Amino acid sequence: MSDINKEILERIEDKVNIVSVPSIFSLHKVFKNIDYGKTILELVKDEQPNEDMWENINVYINDTYIEQNKWYLVRPKIGTIVRIFATPTGGGGEGGSKDVIRLVAIIALIVVAPYLVGLIPGIGAVGTASYTLAYMTVVLAGSALINKLIPITKPKLDILTPDDIESPSQFLQGARNRLNPFGVVPRVFGKHRMSPPFAALPYTEVRGDDQYLRLLFLWGTGPLILSDFKIGETDLFDSSGNSNFGEDLEIEHLNGGEEVISFTSSAITPTQRPITIANNYKDDMAIRFRTTNTLPDPLVVDQIYYIINAISTQFELTKIKGSSTDRITFIDGGTGTHTGYPTIALYPQDIFEKSLSINLLQVDNWVNRTSQPNTTEISVDITFPSGLVVVNDAGNRLDRSVMIQIQYAKSGTSPLIWEIGDSGHSVPQTDFQIVRPNRHIIWHPDSDSFISVNVGRNYKIGIHRNTGRLKLFIGEFQGSTVRTNIKIPSIPADYVPIAKFATGSESGVFAITGIRPSINPFSDPSDFLASALGSDGVRISSGVINKLEIIYTDRRGIAIRRTIRFPLPEIGQYDVRIRRITADTD
Incomplete structure:
Protein backbone atom coordinates (compact mmCIF):
# COMPACT_ATOMS: atom_id res chain seq x y z
CA MET A 1 0.00 0.00 0.00
CA SER A 2 1.39 3.43 -0.94
CA ASP A 3 0.23 7.01 -0.71
CA ILE A 4 1.94 10.02 -2.28
CA ASN A 5 -0.53 12.53 -0.88
CA LYS A 6 0.86 12.43 2.66
CA GLU A 7 3.65 14.30 4.39
CA ILE A 8 4.27 11.99 7.35
CA LEU A 9 4.95 8.25 7.26
CA GLU A 10 2.57 6.25 9.45
CA ARG A 11 4.96 3.87 11.19
CA ILE A 12 3.56 0.38 11.78
CA GLU A 13 5.49 -1.78 14.24
CA ASP A 14 4.84 -5.14 12.53
CA LYS A 15 5.71 -3.89 9.02
CA VAL A 16 8.77 -2.58 7.19
CA ASN A 17 8.07 1.13 6.71
CA ILE A 18 9.36 2.77 3.52
CA VAL A 19 9.58 6.39 2.40
CA SER A 20 11.16 7.02 -0.99
CA VAL A 21 11.89 9.65 -3.61
CA PRO A 22 13.15 7.29 -6.33
CA SER A 23 13.86 9.86 -9.06
CA ILE A 24 15.97 13.02 -9.10
CA PHE A 25 13.33 14.54 -11.39
CA SER A 26 10.51 14.24 -8.86
CA LEU A 27 9.85 15.72 -5.41
CA HIS A 28 6.93 13.39 -4.63
CA LYS A 29 7.44 11.13 -1.63
CA VAL A 30 6.07 7.59 -1.75
CA PHE A 31 5.06 5.93 1.54
CA LYS A 32 4.67 2.18 1.98
CA ASN A 33 4.21 -0.34 4.80
CA ILE A 34 5.18 -3.82 3.59
CA ASP A 35 5.73 -7.27 5.06
CA TYR A 36 9.16 -8.43 6.18
CA GLY A 37 11.31 -10.39 3.73
CA LYS A 38 12.85 -8.26 0.98
CA THR A 39 16.48 -7.12 0.83
CA ILE A 40 17.48 -3.50 0.24
CA LEU A 41 18.40 -4.42 -3.34
CA GLU A 42 14.90 -5.76 -3.97
CA LEU A 43 13.32 -2.68 -2.40
CA VAL A 44 15.41 -0.35 -4.57
CA LYS A 45 14.41 -2.34 -7.69
CA ASP A 46 10.76 -1.94 -6.72
CA GLU A 47 11.13 1.82 -6.32
CA GLN A 48 13.52 2.51 -9.23
CA PRO A 49 13.68 -0.23 -11.92
CA ASN A 50 16.20 1.78 -14.02
CA GLU A 51 19.60 0.61 -12.75
CA ASP A 52 21.33 3.56 -14.46
CA MET A 53 19.75 5.79 -11.81
CA TRP A 54 21.08 3.79 -8.84
CA GLU A 55 24.35 5.75 -8.59
CA ASN A 56 22.30 8.70 -7.31
CA ILE A 57 20.31 6.67 -4.75
CA ASN A 58 21.11 6.71 -1.03
CA VAL A 59 19.51 4.24 1.38
CA TYR A 60 19.14 4.55 5.17
CA ILE A 61 17.63 2.14 7.69
CA ASN A 62 16.45 4.41 10.48
CA ASP A 63 19.54 6.69 10.59
CA THR A 64 22.13 4.14 9.43
CA TYR A 65 23.52 4.58 5.90
CA ILE A 66 23.61 1.35 3.86
CA GLU A 67 26.44 1.18 1.31
CA GLN A 68 25.41 0.09 -2.18
CA ASN A 69 27.71 -2.95 -2.18
CA LYS A 70 25.76 -4.30 0.83
CA TRP A 71 22.25 -3.81 -0.52
CA TYR A 72 21.90 -7.51 -1.41
CA LEU A 73 22.96 -8.57 2.11
CA VAL A 74 20.70 -6.37 4.26
CA ARG A 75 17.09 -7.36 5.01
CA PRO A 76 15.28 -4.64 7.06
CA LYS A 77 13.51 -5.84 10.21
CA ILE A 78 9.90 -5.07 11.07
CA GLY A 79 9.35 -1.72 12.74
CA THR A 80 12.27 -0.07 10.93
CA ILE A 81 12.01 2.94 8.61
CA VAL A 82 13.77 2.57 5.25
CA ARG A 83 14.52 5.79 3.37
CA ILE A 84 15.34 5.53 -0.35
CA PHE A 85 16.28 8.88 -1.85
CA ALA A 86 17.63 9.83 -5.26
CA THR A 87 20.00 12.75 -4.75
CA PRO A 88 21.38 14.89 -7.60
CA THR A 89 25.18 15.00 -7.50
CA GLY A 90 26.88 18.38 -7.22
CA GLY A 91 25.13 21.70 -6.82
CA GLY A 92 25.85 22.31 -3.15
CA GLY A 93 22.87 20.58 -1.58
CA GLU A 94 19.49 22.21 -1.07
CA GLY A 95 19.21 25.31 -3.24
CA GLY A 96 22.47 24.34 -4.96
CA SER A 97 21.10 24.35 -8.53
CA LYS A 98 19.74 27.84 -7.92
CA ASP A 99 23.18 28.94 -6.69
CA VAL A 100 24.82 27.56 -9.85
CA ILE A 101 22.45 29.54 -12.09
CA ARG A 102 23.13 32.63 -10.01
CA LEU A 103 26.90 32.17 -10.41
CA VAL A 104 26.54 31.81 -14.21
CA ALA A 105 24.40 34.97 -14.32
CA ILE A 106 27.03 36.96 -12.40
CA ILE A 107 29.82 35.76 -14.74
CA ALA A 108 27.66 36.66 -17.74
CA LEU A 109 27.07 40.12 -16.24
CA ILE A 110 30.81 40.72 -15.85
CA VAL A 111 31.37 39.65 -19.48
CA VAL A 112 28.61 41.76 -21.07
CA ALA A 113 28.92 44.83 -18.81
CA PRO A 114 31.61 46.54 -20.99
CA TYR A 115 29.42 46.11 -24.09
CA LEU A 116 26.42 47.57 -22.27
CA VAL A 117 28.51 50.60 -21.19
CA GLY A 118 29.56 51.12 -24.78
CA LEU A 119 25.94 51.49 -25.81
CA ILE A 120 25.42 54.46 -23.49
CA PRO A 121 25.80 57.81 -25.39
CA GLY A 122 28.44 60.30 -24.19
CA ILE A 123 30.59 57.79 -22.25
CA GLY A 124 34.35 58.29 -22.62
CA ALA A 125 37.01 55.70 -23.37
CA VAL A 126 38.01 52.86 -21.06
CA GLY A 127 39.81 54.22 -18.00
CA THR A 128 38.08 57.57 -17.92
CA ALA A 129 36.02 58.61 -14.89
CA SER A 130 32.75 58.56 -16.85
CA TYR A 131 33.43 55.03 -18.14
CA THR A 132 34.33 53.73 -14.66
CA LEU A 133 31.20 55.29 -13.14
CA ALA A 134 28.98 53.87 -15.91
CA TYR A 135 30.60 50.39 -15.56
CA MET A 136 30.03 50.32 -11.78
CA THR A 137 26.43 51.46 -12.28
CA VAL A 138 25.73 48.68 -14.81
CA VAL A 139 27.34 46.01 -12.57
CA LEU A 140 25.51 47.16 -9.42
CA ALA A 141 22.17 47.39 -11.24
CA GLY A 142 22.72 43.97 -12.82
CA SER A 143 23.72 42.42 -9.47
CA ALA A 144 20.62 43.89 -7.83
CA LEU A 145 18.46 42.40 -10.58
CA ILE A 146 20.14 38.97 -10.23
CA ASN A 147 19.69 39.04 -6.43
CA LYS A 148 16.04 39.88 -6.95
CA LEU A 149 15.42 37.12 -9.50
CA ILE A 150 17.81 34.49 -8.03
CA PRO A 151 18.26 35.24 -4.31
CA ILE A 152 21.05 33.73 -2.23
CA THR A 153 20.00 30.48 -0.52
CA LYS A 154 19.64 31.09 3.21
CA PRO A 155 20.55 28.48 5.84
CA LYS A 156 17.40 26.97 7.36
CA LEU A 157 17.71 27.85 11.03
CA ASP A 158 13.99 28.36 11.52
CA ILE A 159 13.55 24.71 12.52
CA LEU A 160 15.87 25.22 15.49
CA THR A 161 14.92 26.61 18.84
CA PRO A 162 16.68 29.70 20.19
CA ASP A 163 18.67 27.40 22.47
CA ASP A 164 19.89 25.43 19.45
CA ILE A 165 21.03 28.58 17.65
CA GLU A 166 22.77 29.80 20.77
CA SER A 167 24.39 26.42 21.55
CA PRO A 168 24.03 23.92 18.67
CA SER A 169 26.21 21.26 20.31
CA GLN A 170 25.49 18.96 23.21
CA PHE A 171 29.16 18.09 23.44
CA LEU A 172 30.77 21.37 24.53
CA GLN A 173 32.17 21.66 28.02
CA GLY A 174 29.82 23.74 30.15
CA ALA A 175 26.75 22.57 28.21
CA ARG A 176 23.61 21.77 30.16
CA ASN A 177 20.49 19.67 29.66
CA ARG A 178 17.86 21.53 27.66
CA LEU A 179 14.27 21.08 26.60
CA ASN A 180 14.14 21.00 22.80
CA PRO A 181 10.64 19.95 21.67
CA PHE A 182 10.45 18.98 17.98
CA GLY A 183 14.18 19.67 17.68
CA VAL A 184 16.95 17.58 16.18
CA VAL A 185 17.90 14.15 17.56
CA PRO A 186 21.62 13.96 18.44
CA ARG A 187 23.76 11.61 16.39
CA VAL A 188 26.95 10.54 18.19
CA PHE A 189 30.11 9.72 16.23
CA GLY A 190 33.20 8.67 18.15
CA LYS A 191 33.53 9.14 21.90
CA HIS A 192 32.21 12.32 23.51
CA ARG A 193 31.37 13.86 26.84
CA MET A 194 27.72 14.73 26.42
CA SER A 195 25.00 16.71 28.18
CA PRO A 196 21.92 15.12 26.59
CA PRO A 197 18.70 17.09 26.00
CA PHE A 198 15.55 16.20 27.90
CA ALA A 199 13.27 13.74 26.10
CA ALA A 200 10.27 14.83 28.20
CA LEU A 201 9.35 17.32 30.90
CA PRO A 202 10.88 16.51 34.30
CA TYR A 203 8.46 15.95 37.18
CA THR A 204 8.63 15.33 40.91
CA GLU A 205 7.00 12.63 42.99
CA VAL A 206 6.53 12.52 46.76
CA ARG A 207 6.84 9.25 48.67
CA GLY A 208 6.51 9.66 52.41
CA ASP A 209 8.84 12.48 53.42
CA ASP A 210 11.06 12.02 50.37
CA GLN A 211 10.67 13.89 47.10
CA TYR A 212 11.97 12.21 43.93
CA LEU A 213 12.79 13.81 40.60
CA ARG A 214 12.05 11.80 37.46
CA LEU A 215 14.04 12.71 34.34
CA LEU A 216 14.03 11.32 30.81
CA PHE A 217 17.02 12.09 28.55
CA LEU A 218 17.64 11.58 24.84
CA TRP A 219 21.15 10.27 24.16
CA GLY A 220 20.62 10.04 20.40
CA THR A 221 20.12 7.43 17.71
CA GLY A 222 21.13 4.04 19.13
CA PRO A 223 22.54 1.65 19.84
CA LEU A 224 25.21 3.52 21.84
CA ILE A 225 27.82 2.56 24.43
CA LEU A 226 27.09 4.67 27.53
CA SER A 227 29.49 5.11 30.43
CA ASP A 228 30.87 7.49 33.08
CA PHE A 229 27.56 9.01 34.20
CA LYS A 230 27.87 12.20 36.25
CA ILE A 231 25.81 14.91 37.89
CA GLY A 232 28.07 17.90 37.47
CA GLU A 233 31.47 16.42 38.29
CA THR A 234 30.15 13.78 40.71
CA ASP A 235 30.12 10.19 39.45
CA LEU A 236 26.78 8.40 39.77
CA PHE A 237 28.54 5.10 40.44
CA ASP A 238 31.84 4.07 42.02
CA SER A 239 34.39 1.74 40.43
CA SER A 240 32.44 -1.29 41.70
CA GLY A 241 29.18 -0.14 40.12
CA ASN A 242 27.56 0.91 43.40
CA SER A 243 25.52 4.11 43.51
CA ASN A 244 27.22 7.09 45.14
CA PHE A 245 23.72 8.30 46.06
CA GLY A 246 22.58 5.09 47.78
CA GLU A 247 19.08 3.78 47.15
CA ASP A 248 17.88 7.28 46.24
CA LEU A 249 19.19 6.84 42.66
CA GLU A 250 17.79 4.51 40.01
CA ILE A 251 18.64 4.60 36.31
CA GLU A 252 17.38 2.77 33.19
CA HIS A 253 18.41 2.79 29.53
CA LEU A 254 16.54 2.01 26.33
CA ASN A 255 19.49 1.76 23.99
CA GLY A 256 17.83 1.50 20.61
CA GLY A 257 19.16 -1.98 19.82
CA GLU A 258 16.38 -3.80 21.66
CA GLU A 259 14.03 -5.61 19.33
CA VAL A 260 10.28 -5.32 19.07
CA ILE A 261 9.22 -8.98 19.06
CA SER A 262 6.06 -10.63 17.78
CA PHE A 263 4.89 -14.10 18.74
CA THR A 264 1.79 -16.31 18.90
CA SER A 265 0.48 -18.92 21.32
CA SER A 266 3.04 -21.44 20.03
CA ALA A 267 5.76 -19.54 21.97
CA ILE A 268 4.02 -20.29 25.28
CA THR A 269 3.38 -23.53 27.11
CA PRO A 270 0.50 -23.36 29.65
CA THR A 271 1.57 -23.88 33.29
CA GLN A 272 5.12 -22.85 32.28
CA ARG A 273 6.93 -19.52 32.59
CA PRO A 274 9.21 -18.96 29.55
CA ILE A 275 8.29 -17.20 26.33
CA THR A 276 10.25 -19.20 23.76
CA ILE A 277 11.37 -16.88 20.97
CA ALA A 278 14.68 -15.55 19.64
CA ASN A 279 15.53 -12.23 21.30
CA ASN A 280 18.35 -9.95 22.40
CA TYR A 281 16.76 -8.97 25.73
CA LYS A 282 18.66 -8.62 28.99
CA ASP A 283 17.58 -9.13 32.60
CA ASP A 284 15.78 -6.23 34.30
CA MET A 285 14.70 -4.64 31.00
CA ALA A 286 11.15 -3.24 31.06
CA ILE A 287 8.62 -4.35 28.44
CA ARG A 288 4.95 -3.81 27.53
CA PHE A 289 2.67 -6.04 25.46
CA ARG A 290 -0.12 -5.51 22.97
CA THR A 291 -2.05 -7.96 20.84
CA THR A 292 -4.33 -8.27 17.82
CA ASN A 293 -6.81 -10.27 19.91
CA THR A 294 -6.27 -11.51 23.51
CA LEU A 295 -2.99 -11.59 25.43
CA PRO A 296 -1.81 -14.76 27.17
CA ASP A 297 -3.40 -15.00 30.62
CA PRO A 298 -2.44 -13.27 33.00
CA LEU A 299 -0.71 -10.54 30.91
CA VAL A 300 -2.44 -7.13 30.77
CA VAL A 301 -2.18 -4.75 27.81
CA ASP A 302 0.38 -1.94 28.34
CA GLN A 303 1.22 -3.01 31.89
CA ILE A 304 4.96 -2.91 32.57
CA TYR A 305 6.76 -6.20 33.16
CA TYR A 306 10.46 -6.95 33.63
CA ILE A 307 12.67 -9.46 31.85
CA ILE A 308 14.28 -12.17 33.97
CA ASN A 309 16.32 -15.30 33.17
CA ALA A 310 16.88 -14.08 29.61
CA ILE A 311 18.83 -16.15 27.10
CA SER A 312 18.97 -15.86 23.31
CA THR A 313 16.05 -18.24 22.75
CA GLN A 314 13.69 -17.47 25.64
CA PHE A 315 12.96 -15.20 28.61
CA GLU A 316 10.65 -14.99 31.61
CA LEU A 317 8.62 -12.10 33.01
CA THR A 318 8.21 -10.72 36.51
CA LYS A 319 6.05 -7.92 37.89
CA ILE A 320 8.77 -6.62 40.21
CA LYS A 321 12.19 -5.75 38.85
CA GLY A 322 14.75 -8.41 39.78
CA SER A 323 12.23 -10.55 41.69
CA SER A 324 12.42 -14.29 40.99
CA THR A 325 9.49 -15.02 43.33
CA ASP A 326 7.03 -12.89 41.35
CA ARG A 327 7.52 -14.53 37.96
CA ILE A 328 4.56 -14.91 35.58
CA THR A 329 3.17 -18.40 35.02
CA PHE A 330 1.01 -18.58 31.91
CA ILE A 331 -2.49 -20.05 31.92
CA ASP A 332 -2.77 -20.04 28.13
CA GLY A 333 -1.11 -18.61 25.05
CA GLY A 334 -3.87 -16.15 24.18
CA THR A 335 -5.14 -15.67 20.63
CA GLY A 336 -3.84 -13.60 17.73
CA THR A 337 -0.38 -12.07 17.37
CA HIS A 338 1.27 -10.58 20.45
CA THR A 339 3.91 -7.85 20.33
CA GLY A 340 6.41 -6.89 23.02
CA TYR A 341 7.75 -3.35 23.15
CA PRO A 342 10.85 -2.50 25.23
CA THR A 343 10.08 0.56 27.33
CA ILE A 344 11.26 2.82 30.16
CA ALA A 345 9.59 1.91 33.44
CA LEU A 346 10.92 4.87 35.42
CA TYR A 347 9.08 7.30 33.13
CA PRO A 348 6.04 5.21 32.18
CA GLN A 349 3.70 7.83 30.71
CA ASP A 350 3.24 11.45 29.73
CA ILE A 351 3.25 13.56 32.90
CA PHE A 352 2.33 17.24 33.14
CA GLU A 353 3.36 18.87 36.40
CA LYS A 354 2.13 22.34 37.35
CA SER A 355 3.74 24.05 40.31
CA LEU A 356 1.02 26.10 42.00
CA SER A 357 2.49 26.99 45.42
CA ILE A 358 -0.97 27.75 46.84
CA ASN A 359 -1.17 28.86 50.47
CA LEU A 360 -4.24 26.84 51.46
CA LEU A 361 -6.35 28.72 54.02
CA GLN A 362 -9.64 27.65 55.55
CA VAL A 363 -11.04 31.16 55.14
CA ASP A 364 -10.59 30.93 51.33
CA ASN A 365 -12.79 27.79 51.08
CA TRP A 366 -12.32 25.94 47.77
CA VAL A 367 -9.32 26.44 45.47
CA ASN A 368 -10.10 25.30 41.90
CA ARG A 369 -7.82 24.13 39.09
CA THR A 370 -8.32 22.35 35.73
CA SER A 371 -6.25 19.40 34.51
CA GLN A 372 -4.72 18.88 31.07
CA PRO A 373 -6.87 17.17 28.38
CA ASN A 374 -6.72 13.35 28.18
CA THR A 375 -5.85 12.98 31.86
CA THR A 376 -5.95 9.46 33.35
CA GLU A 377 -4.80 10.16 36.92
CA ILE A 378 -4.59 13.19 39.20
CA SER A 379 -1.94 13.64 41.86
CA VAL A 380 -1.90 16.47 44.41
CA ASP A 381 1.17 17.22 46.54
CA ILE A 382 0.58 18.70 50.00
CA THR A 383 3.54 20.33 51.79
CA PHE A 384 3.82 21.65 55.33
CA PRO A 385 7.02 23.73 54.99
CA SER A 386 7.44 24.30 58.76
CA GLY A 387 6.17 20.88 59.77
CA LEU A 388 3.16 19.93 61.91
CA VAL A 389 3.79 20.46 65.60
CA VAL A 390 2.51 22.21 68.72
CA VAL A 391 4.97 23.21 71.44
CA ASN A 392 3.41 23.66 74.89
CA ASP A 393 4.56 25.98 77.65
CA ALA A 394 6.87 23.31 78.98
CA GLY A 395 8.63 23.08 75.61
CA ASN A 396 7.23 19.64 74.76
CA ARG A 397 6.23 18.77 71.22
CA LEU A 398 2.59 17.71 70.77
CA ASP A 399 0.59 16.38 67.83
CA ARG A 400 -0.95 18.84 65.41
CA SER A 401 -3.55 17.85 62.80
CA VAL A 402 -4.85 19.45 59.60
CA MET A 403 -7.82 18.14 57.58
CA ILE A 404 -7.92 18.56 53.77
CA GLN A 405 -10.82 17.77 51.41
CA ILE A 406 -10.51 17.15 47.66
CA GLN A 407 -13.16 16.73 44.94
CA TYR A 408 -13.03 16.31 41.17
CA ALA A 409 -15.57 16.63 38.32
CA LYS A 410 -15.53 16.05 34.57
CA SER A 411 -14.95 19.40 32.85
CA GLY A 412 -17.63 20.73 30.54
CA THR A 413 -20.63 19.55 32.56
CA SER A 414 -23.06 22.20 33.78
CA PRO A 415 -23.33 22.20 36.67
CA LEU A 416 -20.15 20.32 37.59
CA ILE A 417 -20.92 16.95 39.16
CA TRP A 418 -18.39 16.43 41.92
CA GLU A 419 -17.50 12.73 42.10
CA ILE A 420 -16.65 12.79 45.81
CA GLY A 421 -19.28 14.97 47.42
CA ASP A 422 -19.80 16.39 50.89
CA SER A 423 -22.10 13.48 51.80
CA GLY A 424 -19.79 10.74 50.60
CA HIS A 425 -19.61 8.77 47.37
CA ASN A 546 -16.58 8.78 53.04
CA LYS A 547 -16.01 12.11 51.37
CA LEU A 548 -12.36 12.47 50.52
CA GLU A 549 -11.11 14.04 53.72
CA ILE A 550 -7.51 13.43 54.63
CA ILE A 551 -6.21 14.16 58.12
CA TYR A 552 -2.48 14.80 58.48
CA THR A 553 -1.10 14.44 61.99
CA ASP A 554 2.51 14.84 63.09
CA ARG A 555 4.71 16.39 65.76
CA ARG A 556 7.78 17.37 63.74
CA GLY A 557 9.09 20.82 62.96
CA ILE A 558 10.65 19.89 59.62
CA ALA A 559 9.14 20.08 56.13
CA ILE A 560 6.54 17.33 55.61
CA ARG A 561 5.34 16.30 52.15
CA ARG A 562 2.43 14.04 51.24
CA THR A 563 0.81 13.04 47.94
CA ILE A 564 -2.87 12.32 47.24
CA ARG A 565 -3.30 10.29 44.05
CA PHE A 566 -6.45 8.94 42.44
CA PRO A 567 -7.12 7.31 39.04
CA LEU A 568 -10.02 8.74 37.05
CA PRO A 569 -13.06 6.78 35.83
CA GLU A 570 -12.35 7.73 32.21
CA ILE A 571 -9.83 9.68 30.17
CA GLY A 572 -10.66 13.37 29.88
CA GLN A 573 -10.22 16.85 31.29
CA TYR A 574 -11.20 17.39 34.92
CA ASP A 575 -11.83 20.21 37.35
CA VAL A 576 -10.21 19.64 40.75
CA ARG A 577 -10.87 21.58 43.92
CA ILE A 578 -9.23 21.42 47.33
CA ARG A 579 -9.89 23.13 50.63
CA ARG A 580 -8.65 23.23 54.18
CA ILE A 581 -11.32 22.24 56.72
CA THR A 582 -9.28 22.79 59.86
CA ALA A 583 -9.37 26.41 61.10
CA ASP A 584 -6.35 28.50 60.17
CA THR A 585 -5.67 29.16 63.85
CA ASP A 586 -5.49 25.44 64.71
Missing part, protein backbone atom coordinates in the same frame (compact mmCIF):
# COMPACT_ATOMS: atom_id res chain seq x y z
CA SER A 426 -22.02 5.91 46.54
CA VAL A 427 -20.60 2.87 44.79
CA PRO A 428 -23.13 0.53 43.11
CA GLN A 429 -23.26 -3.25 43.47
CA THR A 430 -20.52 -4.82 41.36
CA ASP A 431 -20.31 -8.36 39.98
CA PHE A 432 -17.11 -10.18 39.03
CA GLN A 433 -17.51 -13.18 36.73
CA ILE A 434 -14.54 -15.56 36.90
CA VAL A 435 -13.55 -17.87 34.04
CA ARG A 436 -13.06 -21.31 35.56
CA PRO A 437 -9.70 -22.76 34.39
CA ASN A 438 -9.75 -26.04 32.50
CA ARG A 439 -8.01 -29.06 33.97
CA HIS A 440 -4.48 -29.47 32.63
CA ILE A 441 -2.90 -32.56 31.14
CA ILE A 442 0.63 -33.11 32.45
CA TRP A 443 3.18 -35.91 32.27
CA HIS A 444 3.46 -37.96 35.45
CA PRO A 445 6.87 -39.68 35.60
CA ASP A 446 5.88 -42.15 38.35
CA SER A 447 3.05 -43.64 36.32
CA ASP A 448 4.86 -43.03 33.03
CA SER A 449 1.72 -41.48 31.58
CA PHE A 450 -0.25 -38.26 31.15
CA ILE A 451 -2.71 -37.33 33.90
CA SER A 452 -5.41 -34.69 34.33
CA VAL A 453 -4.94 -32.29 37.27
CA ASN A 454 -7.02 -29.62 38.95
CA VAL A 455 -5.70 -26.04 38.59
CA GLY A 456 -6.63 -22.70 40.10
CA ARG A 457 -5.50 -19.48 41.74
CA ASN A 458 -6.22 -16.95 44.50
CA TYR A 459 -7.93 -13.59 43.98
CA LYS A 460 -8.46 -10.37 45.92
CA ILE A 461 -10.92 -7.54 45.36
CA GLY A 462 -9.84 -4.07 46.39
CA ILE A 463 -11.55 -0.68 46.53
CA HIS A 464 -9.69 2.52 45.73
CA ARG A 465 -9.41 4.66 48.85
CA ASN A 466 -10.34 7.88 47.11
CA THR A 467 -12.59 7.03 44.16
CA GLY A 468 -14.39 3.86 45.29
CA ARG A 469 -13.42 2.00 42.13
CA LEU A 470 -13.48 -1.78 42.62
CA LYS A 471 -10.74 -3.86 41.02
CA LEU A 472 -9.92 -7.57 40.79
CA PHE A 473 -6.34 -8.64 41.60
CA ILE A 474 -5.18 -12.03 40.34
CA GLY A 475 -2.64 -14.36 41.96
CA GLU A 476 -0.26 -16.76 40.24
CA PHE A 477 -1.40 -20.05 38.84
CA GLN A 478 -1.38 -23.18 41.07
CA GLY A 479 -1.52 -26.82 40.07
CA SER A 480 -3.09 -29.82 41.81
CA THR A 481 -4.50 -28.73 45.23
CA VAL A 482 -5.26 -24.98 45.31
CA ARG A 483 -4.12 -23.59 48.65
CA THR A 484 -5.55 -20.29 49.87
CA ASN A 485 -2.46 -19.26 51.85
CA ILE A 486 0.10 -19.16 49.03
CA LYS A 487 0.56 -17.12 45.87
CA ILE A 488 -1.84 -14.48 47.13
CA PRO A 489 -1.91 -11.36 44.91
CA SER A 490 -0.59 -8.09 46.28
CA ILE A 491 -2.64 -4.87 46.24
CA PRO A 492 -1.29 -1.33 45.63
CA ALA A 493 -1.28 1.05 48.57
CA ASP A 494 -4.05 3.14 46.97
CA TYR A 495 -6.47 0.20 47.31
CA VAL A 496 -8.07 -1.30 50.44
CA PRO A 497 -8.68 -5.09 50.28
CA ILE A 498 -12.33 -5.98 50.91
CA ALA A 499 -12.60 -9.66 49.88
CA LYS A 500 -10.52 -12.67 48.89
CA PHE A 501 -11.43 -16.02 47.33
CA ALA A 502 -10.02 -18.90 45.29
CA THR A 503 -11.08 -20.76 42.18
CA GLY A 504 -10.37 -24.22 40.80
CA SER A 505 -11.14 -26.37 37.78
CA GLU A 506 -13.49 -28.63 39.75
CA SER A 507 -15.00 -26.42 42.43
CA GLY A 508 -15.24 -23.04 40.72
CA VAL A 509 -15.22 -20.14 43.19
CA PHE A 510 -14.71 -21.11 46.84
CA ALA A 511 -13.39 -19.80 50.18
CA ILE A 512 -14.99 -16.34 49.79
CA THR A 513 -13.87 -14.25 52.78
CA GLY A 514 -14.59 -10.63 53.65
CA ILE A 515 -11.41 -8.83 54.75
CA ARG A 516 -12.62 -5.23 54.72
CA PRO A 517 -11.25 -3.23 57.67
CA SER A 518 -13.68 -1.02 59.59
CA ILE A 519 -11.72 2.18 59.01
CA ASN A 520 -11.79 5.20 56.73
CA PRO A 521 -12.96 5.53 53.98
CA PHE A 522 -15.92 3.25 54.81
CA SER A 523 -19.18 4.57 56.26
CA ASP A 524 -21.07 1.43 57.31
CA PRO A 525 -19.87 -2.09 58.30
CA SER A 526 -22.59 -3.63 56.12
CA ASP A 527 -21.29 -1.97 52.94
CA PHE A 528 -19.24 -3.83 50.29
CA LEU A 529 -19.95 -7.37 51.52
CA ALA A 530 -18.82 -10.27 49.31
CA SER A 531 -21.04 -13.21 48.35
CA ALA A 532 -21.07 -16.03 45.80
CA LEU A 533 -22.61 -15.31 42.39
CA GLY A 534 -23.46 -18.78 41.13
CA SER A 535 -20.51 -21.17 41.03
CA ASP A 536 -18.13 -18.93 39.09
CA GLY A 537 -18.68 -15.39 40.30
CA VAL A 538 -18.43 -13.00 43.24
CA ARG A 539 -20.82 -10.13 44.06
CA ILE A 540 -19.77 -7.05 46.05
CA SER A 541 -22.74 -5.24 47.56
CA SER A 542 -23.17 -1.48 47.17
CA GLY A 543 -21.84 0.97 49.72
CA VAL A 544 -20.63 4.46 50.46
CA ILE A 545 -17.10 5.69 50.96
